[in-house]
Amino acid sequence: MRPDTYTVLIGGKAGEGVKKLAQVIAATGLQLGLHSFQMDDYQSLIKGGHNYSLVSFSPIVIHNAYHKADLIICLDELSYTQHLNDLADGGFIYYNSSEQTHQQGIGIELSKLMKEHYKNPSNPSLGGLAIFCAHLGLDNELMLRIIKISYKKNIEENLSFASQVYSLIQAQSKLPDAISQAPGLHLFSGNQCIGLGAWAAGLDTYFAYPMTPASSLLHFLASMSAKLGVKAIHAESELAAANMAVGAVVGGAKAAVGSSGGGFALMQEAFSLAGISEAPLLCVLSSRPGPATGVSTYTAQEDLLFALNQGHGEFSRIVASPDTMERAFSLATELLSLAWEFQIPVILLTEKHLSESAQSIRLPLGDACEATGLIHDALEPYNRYQITDSGISPMLFPPSEEIIKWNSHEHLESGLRTDQAAAMVAMKDKRDRKREHIALACARYPRIAVYGSGSRRIFAYGSTALEIREALQNLDDSYQLIVPIYLEPLPVDQLLPYTDSPALVIEHNSQPRFATFLKEKIGLETRQNILKYDGRAWDPLVLATKIKEAFDA
Amino acid sequence: MRPDTYTVLIGGKAGEGVKKLAQVIAATGLQLGLHSFQMDDYQSLIKGGHNYSLVSFSPIVIHNAYHKADLIICLDELSYTQHLNDLADGGFIYYNSSEQTHQQGIGIELSKLMKEHYKNPSNPSLGGLAIFCAHLGLDNELMLRIIKISYKKNIEENLSFASQVYSLIQAQSKLPDAISQAPGLHLFSGNQCIGLGAWAAGLDTYFAYPMTPASSLLHFLASMSAKLGVKAIHAESELAAANMAVGAVVGGAKAAVGSSGGGFALMQEAFSLAGISEAPLLCVLSSRPGPATGVSTYTAQEDLLFALNQGHGEFSRIVASPDTMERAFSLATELLSLAWEFQIPVILLTEKHLSESAQSIRLPLGDACEATGLIHDALEPYNRYQITDSGISPMLFPPSEEIIKWNSHEHLESGLRTDQAAAMVAMKDKRDRKREHIALACARYPRIAVYGSGSRRIFAYGSTALEIREALQNLDDSYQLIVPIYLEPLPVDQLLPYTDSPALVIEHNSQPRFATFLKEKIGLETRQNILKYDGRAWDPLVLATKIKEAFDA
């Protein structure tokens, strides 16, 4: 069974810095040698409303935040009423007593104090940080150092405000003891892992139009453009982004696009263009509840079949979904690399829960692979779509004396357009010949992940694996989680050994879409489905109970 | 075995009126009491190049044109060289001896004569018509009448040119004798059937952006707008068309959109909008070879899985594909009607081969059903998304004193937006509850078609059924063709009885996509696949041989 965890919940209005505070708190735990997982629940609004973040700490690796908190810090009244029930046994709740009076918990006059310390009172979350540090008996000096590093504006005011709040509070709890100093652990969001992975593999250009929960990938790469050189272009629409990306490939750049379902829907024609023109393209699809605009800031897995069947016409693609933050990094490198090896579009399918949550990990730099394509060597005259046994035609990029013609129509080897029957068949056959090679190449990488060795079998994919793995840390070892990472081509052979008994299938859908997919593709019988489709991630403890019940029943 | 057929092939340059001539010839057969099937092979160009059309006649119903012709009429030299091999045993070929000299066949100086009869020589196809009439011994008067009805411009010149050509030719063949006068037979293209079906069911507005092979549906409805009142709007893009269509529904109109794969890809976000906002919408997807621009003027079935998995997020849809021209009509009425009954988007999936080929049929007006939706009656206050047992919420259209709010976000019963967990679940559940009712409702209509009662079983869908049925008219009765018409929801129960032996699956794809679909959904074992993916329809005789071989092997 897992050692103790410690969970902090911070609630407040949008604009009060809740998310940022959660990051700072998570980073603080990291400094103390603890593993941490942070997730944010926020609404589609800019100021007001109610946001909250959860940060869970543990001496060992932690895959998901818990929902019952040992420490709740409420920056406003709504947070108190919303989260009183989320207090773990023996937990503490702090509230903003300038806004409310209550029996339970500890009141701090955050708003009043803020007015005393700031010219333009604006950052209640510094009070939250002080509560966290003081309540857990962290050193005042440590707190001041953290503030200086993390908050670049209003430094003096921040320091005095936080110090005063700190002085009002008594240490009453402590964080779990660290096992080691956990060197090399850094806090990464899933989107950061994807961005860094793609960049590591060779990404030169990223094209997108903002859409939650993919926007932060655009923001991250844009913020890194000065440092890493990568060009992050916010285009006029998703159609523009995707067609620009294909253009960038023609120009010789490694390119990626990203969006959520709605924006991805608008990229389908260009996705198909990448298919016929054989333009290597990495597409990141981060799902939120749909259909259409749906629910912008929550999580879901509704886009599985949509992703698998993107784009009109027949062409090969790879679809894979990371089950861990580390995998988000390594998979992004694999996928960009496979895209270039086979000159095909690939989809990295993920969800808000992975994209926007953050975990303390080591970037698996050793797993990174390079994206390189077969390049024409200049002896014979060049044909962009040379018919080959492997189906792979050498690429060539400008500047070149050779003529390089890419085409959205069916075409001859030269890239000139054709509508002749025999030529159509020849070119389709050429592209189809890649299929078996793709399947073989994917086998170079972990295509499924198996966690545990118990007989009670669970199937899931994507970030649902994070929730389940943390749930399983709270159960005995009679469980086994099977996670297909590559969904197309699906590693049927690798999965078949796990289909000898009916399994529990867990997914974030209202209908058992993933379960049906598994049934159709590998014949898996479902023992029971656990479906969640309210946009929220599971609390690992609640999920653990559900899992146990599913098998005990 | 089928009685005699008679096939005419007309070849010429684009702009020479080949397609029109084929229509006129097919209509002439109709007048003589013959059944006919016409199909056009043309390229994506406006003048020049090479187009040809096939018209096959038969005393009994004919499901597809034959490729070996009893009479070949070449308006230009290229037609001669391209089609000499298409001459059936005992057939005749006429060529334009102003353009070429040859041993075989009968030369007529079409170009020269044309110059003599026209001020601006422009319509060689009138010469073709004269050849057809004279060669088959049709009455001169009949020919002149046909010309007057069919060609509204240059009537005098047309008459004198055709008469002279007619006078140069001796009757050498005859058409098969008609069995009856086939009253009520009219020549309809698939797109015309779809358009008329949708209109019969209640279509008020059609929104599209031209894309072959769906364009002719826009053209047909636009041409009928004066007569039928239907508004056919050529919008600025497919995105505009699809969003306008949803708007039209909100405004109270029955609406449809249509495109081929590329344009459909651009409609996916709006398709998903129709899903969440519960806007009844008929979408016509007419496929051509892909991916991307692909091959614009040919046929394919590559979009099956794309169609089935359109749009991001989870929502119910119906996808069905007509196997006959008559079905194109009745299915369009069914689908518009189901769309309105369940307030969902529906897809009528078809191919160039059905959309643009024409057959002599009786419109099955008796099978038409009306599109009507559940309408709010004005006693209680209105909620667009009222939670009901059936999942169906009454609709209401302006003008109304009630507030009617449609929404692309997840929403409350009132149509106001929500991101609350419980409300999300409630609304998803409401929509999901429609599923079983949809399946039941579809059962009101023929969901599969079974042709023949032999033990040699063949599966196909869409226009491939036309090709196969005509092929089977040339084989003995040991075959049986099973055609799923409704593909989503798939009538599994109805299909299962036909899965007891491995079947031959025939489709226009380079990979056995439909076969895989059947395997996954109904466990059908494939005995062999017949795949054709060069954009061309089968010649029924060639296909008949292939089918026989597949079973004899």
Place this chain on the structure above:
Amino acid sequence: MRNLDTPKANTWCPACGNFGILNAVKAGFKQLFDQGLDPAKLMITCGIGCHGKIFDYLNISGIYGLHGRAVATASGIKLANPELTVVSFGGDGDSLGEGLEHTLFAAKRNLDMTLILHNNGNYGLTTGQFSPLSPIGFRGLSTPQGSAEQPFDAIPLLLAAGASFVARSYSANPKHLAEILVKAVMHRGFSFIEVLQPCVSYNNTYQYYNSRIKMLDQIPSDVYEAMRLAKDKDHSYLGIYQAEKRDLFEDLSSGFANPVKESPAFRERIETLRTMYK
């Protein structure tokens, strides 16, 4: 008189310019109701963004559509039933970025409807990225080093596309905006109102506009003068830039004038077909 409020809690940032727009729109609609507009015939559409939330705050029928597609959905409503009055709310990202084509085609077509552009110079709802109307150098999360492209000018662009009614107003002057809205809705043809809308969170332009705002004396003499005034370096002129009579698309296009009201009954349709294809 219809109460235009809804139970939905307002989630705009305190002091956001959208409040001014909401108030002005309510006032404008009330004036229109007074002048005989039937509330039962009023329909609204909007895109996705902070601006779009106005849909939830107005007790009026319509559709909360897709990002960028407000004008396309509005066009569909109008075409289906031209007796309806259709007003569309768009963001600058929405109507001049993602949905630029629909905005310009609506102007070209001259369907009788109104578009209110909430010009806050950024993508508010998605956390302040630059928009098609943000100044060059605008720093947002997607352009941390400053945007590299010059902005569109909404009014000249709409005029060039052929909009028959073009005006500008300011969210901090709801009285003016209400007046303009009334005129825009009364105008027969496509009406476009650019509303200058400060975004306190990402692009607080209150001071900037307060010091620049001036009123147009009259409708500019021609479209070029209108463009010149719209782009004036020193002043943001409010008022009507263009108000031209032009044929309506719905009057010129073929088919039924009102597809919904003239829609033939099922039996009639079948009879028509039976007669046509005897």
Place this chain on the structure above:
Amino acid sequence: MRNLDTPKANTWCPACGNFGILNAVKAGFKQLFDQGLDPAKLMITCGIGCHGKIFDYLNISGIYGLHGRAVATASGIKLANPELTVVSFGGDGDSLGEGLEHTLFAAKRNLDMTLILHNNGNYGLTTGQFSPLSPIGFRGLSTPQGSAEQPFDAIPLLLAAGASFVARSYSANPKHLAEILVKAVMHRGFSFIEVLQPCVSYNNTYQYYNSRIKMLDQIPSDVYEAMRLAKDKDHSYLGIYQAEKRDLFEDLSSGFANPVKESPAFRERIETLRTMYK
């Protein structure tokens, strides 16, 4: 000198204006080669339509992209490697209908590339439907009773969007077009050339243009004068309407100036990350 012909059989209608464009473009490129443009660095893109077939008839590298997206693909090429010269061919349906947003954003951005608009006033390839530039009343298969919408004016629209180089030429005057093309390509920034292109099959405007064509004496004094001249009722003025110096998007946007040429090696990337996240 590079031979610009390809083995592809030409399938334009005899006497189509596109032949004039093809000849002019070949002549223009040859002049540019003479002036030092490296053919190895020239890339073309096009949309789908009769115009797009020029891709098959020019022995130049590039991509035959999607309908409406020629400018977006071109932008991607240029952003990837700004040392390339990128010329894009668009139809009026393509660049001002389906792909309107990309055309106007390219103008706004001022990426250094050239768009040649084959303005034949209809959708040629899909059999003559009305286009965004067809006159009101145009009869095509989708508007058998005549189109119900007024056309865009390409040049005023592009000027309003901020295009830094704007010109008009005529396919029947390939010498003029070649000259304009040379200037457009030499211009640093987004260049737009509207080519009046008769379509003999669906919109034969030879006579119409022949009787209207005049040359601009000089670049108009300002953008409004330019718009006025572009919309002149009696004459179709050929020549340069605008040629303005403006910062280039590729120079202002952050990240590598040339992503392709500066792309770090794999090892370097891994090392960078190792250092950053020790």
